[in-house]
Amino acid sequence: MGEVIVITSGKGGVGKTTTTANLGAALAMQGKKVALVDTDIGLRNLDVVMGLENRIVYDIVDVVEEKCKLRQALIKDKRFTELFLLPAAQTRDKSAVNEKQMIELTNKLKEEFDYILIDCPAGIEQGFKNAIAGANRAIVVTTAEISAIRDADRIIGLLESSEIKNPELIVNRLKPNMVRRGEMMDVDDIVDLLSIELVGVVPDDEYVVTQTNKGEPVVSNHKAPSGKAYLEIARRVLGENIEVTVPGREKGFFAKLKRLFGIK
Amino acid sequence: MFESIINFFKKIGKQDKEQVKSKDAAKERLHLVLMQDRANVSADFLDLMKQEIIEVIKKYIDVDENAIDVRLTNKENEDGTKGAPALYANIPIVSIKEEVKTGMARQKDTLKENTKTSEKVVDKEEIAEKKDEQSIKEETKQTESKKQEAEENKEEASNEEPKNKEIKKEEIKDHKQQKNKKEEVKKHKENQQLKQEDANKDKPEEKEKAKKEDTTKK
Numbered sequence: 001m002g003e004v005i006v007i008t009s010g011k012g013g014v015g016k017t018t019t020t021a022n023l024g025a026a027l028a029m030q031g032k033k034v035a036l037v038d039t040d041i042g043l044r045n046l047d048v049v050m051g052l053e054n055r056i057v058y059d060i061v062d063v064v065e066e067k068c069k070l071r072q073a074l075i076k077d078k079r080f081t082e083l084f085l086l087p088a089a090q091t092r093d094k095s096a097v098n099e100k101q102m103i104e105l106t107n108k109l110k111e112e113f114d115y116i117l118i119d120c121p122a123g124i125e126q127g128f129k130n131a132i133a134g135a136n137r138a139i140v141v142t143t144a145e146i147s148a149i150r151d152a153d154r155i156i157g158l159l160e161s162s163e164i165k166n167p168e169l170i171v172n173r174l175k176p177n178m179v180r181r182g183e184m185m186d187v188d189d190i191v192d193l194l195s196i197e198l199v200g201v202v203p204d205d206e207y208v209v210t211q212t213n214k215g216e217p218v219v220s221n222h223k224a225p226s227g228k229a230y231l232e233i234a235r236r237v238l239g240e241n242i243e244v245t246v247p248g249r250e251k252g253f254f255a256k257l258k259r260l261f262g263i264k
Numbered sequence: 265m266f267e268s269i270i271n272f273f274k275k276i277g278k279q280d281k282e283q284v285k286s287k288d289a290a291k292e293r294l295h296l297v298l299m300q301d302r303a304n305v306s307a308d309f310l311d312l313m314k315q316e317i318i319e320v321i322k323k324y325i326d327v328d329e330n331a332i333d334v335r336l337t338n339k340e341n342e343d344g345t346k347g348a349p350a351l352y353a354n355i356p357i358v359s360i361k362e363e364v365k366t367g368m369a370r371q372k373d374t375l376k377e378n379t380k381t382s383e384k385v386v387d388k389e390e391i392a393e394k395k396d397e398q399s400i401k402e403e404t405k406q407t408e409s410k411k412q413e414a415e416e417n418k419e420e421a422s423n424e425e426p427k428n429k430e431i432k433k434e435e436i437k438d439h440k441q442q443k444n445k446k447e448e449v450k451k452h453k454e455n456q457q458l459k460q461e462d463a464n465k466d467k468p469e470e471k472e473k474a475k476k477e478d479t480t481k482k
Contacts, residue, residue: 146290146293146294146297149294149298150294150297150298150301153298153301153302154301157301157302182286182287182288183286183287184287185287185290185291186287189287189291193291193294193295193298
């Protein structure tokens with residue numbers, strides 16, 4: 001039986017889709033059979049982030065309405081051994097799917113896959129309810145911004161009042177230089193505020209933009225610091241007990257020099 | 265060359281000091297906002313409570329209403345981490361009311377009054393009414409205390425002490441002549457007040473905590 005993990009945030013634009021794509025790719029690189037499900041009906045984007053937009057024939061609504069078989073709608077990502085995408089419909093809205101249908105869908109996927117990652121839409125309405133309906137685990141993505149953290153807190157509350165306990169946290173787009181100058185909230189501050197377990201920290205990285213431009217996950221680029229962060233997150237998701245690397249906290253010569261001058 | 269490097273680092277150092285605020289401001293604001301979100305209380309809840317606290321305190325002491333700072337924060341633990349939520353109130357004292365100082369009998373009376381009013385149901389209109397009554401009382405009391413101040417001034421003007429902990433002596437000082445000194449004392453008192461507040465915090469804090477737990481359970 002596979003595990004269903006919903007990637008959620010409350011606020012839009014914090015990197016749910018990017019996280020879903022890259023965590024999925026990273027898990028597939030670890031030899032797991034992974035399905036990515038885009039539940040952002042009407043505003044689908046996981047397909048373009050993955051670079052699979054030209055291969056869509058059927059979507060999640062077609063599956064739910066039984067216009068096609070689940071297998072027909074799943075798009076195989078040829079760059080990875082066992083990575084599949086179930087795209088969202090673009091011409092429908094969130095009401096096209098209900099929670100019961102999502103539970104049925106994830107139950108079917110669980111039989112075949114090790115990990116099912118669900119890309120949740122922004123907001124706390126029907127789309128969110130659908131996305132979490134079939135999930136047994138949740139990863140909350142936030143940035144160090146006040147609005148994202150507030151929304152994450154709200155989402156955590158909603159998750160905990162649903163059946164999903166112990167959501168995990170990814171702090172995305174951290175700018176180590178700003179943290180060092182005291183202009184951005186520290187990872188520790190965010191974890192303190194939200195008081196859930198930290199599963200990874202992804203640095204703000206231009207590679208995310210360039211890789212997404214090409215429709216490739218950033219984990220395929222070995223130079224990208226964000227890609228490394230996602231690979232580490234995948235290992236922690238798999239249950240490895242490794243310490244979370246916080247960008248900007250490495251102990252280099254410059255770090256020591258800067259500390260000497262009181263720049264933390 | 266060497267100087268320019270030092271200047272560069274000095275600049276960075278300066279920036280650091282100035283802009284630590286933005287991070288801390290974010291943290292502080294989030295603390296409050298999250299607490300309100302979690303407890304599901306409205307924004308004017310704090311204002312209502314603040315008004316009532318002021319009404320009660322005004323019976324005993326003259327306070328600077330504009331400088332009053334009441335907010336919800338997280339109490340800082342000994343190791344510097346944020347602990348349980350706490351109600352923080354910083355209330356600068358202008359002076360202690362004459363009637364309170366002069367006799368215990370009167371104090372008892374005001375205490376009775378106090379309990380009576382607190383028994384009443386909180387209502388915005390009611391508070392406004394009380395406020396009016398209060399302000400009239402305030403004015404008469406202030407004129408009284410001014411007269412006494414003037415008298416005492418004559419008597420004790422010669423032996424003034426700049427930093428005196430006793431509130432009674434603060435009144436003696438002339439407002440215009442010794443503004444600076446007064447401010448110093450005020451600051452000192454604010455600190456004292458803070459300490460008192462800290463000491464008194466425990467009880468309301470527990471209540472707050474219990475409240476919070478209740479709401480989260482819901």
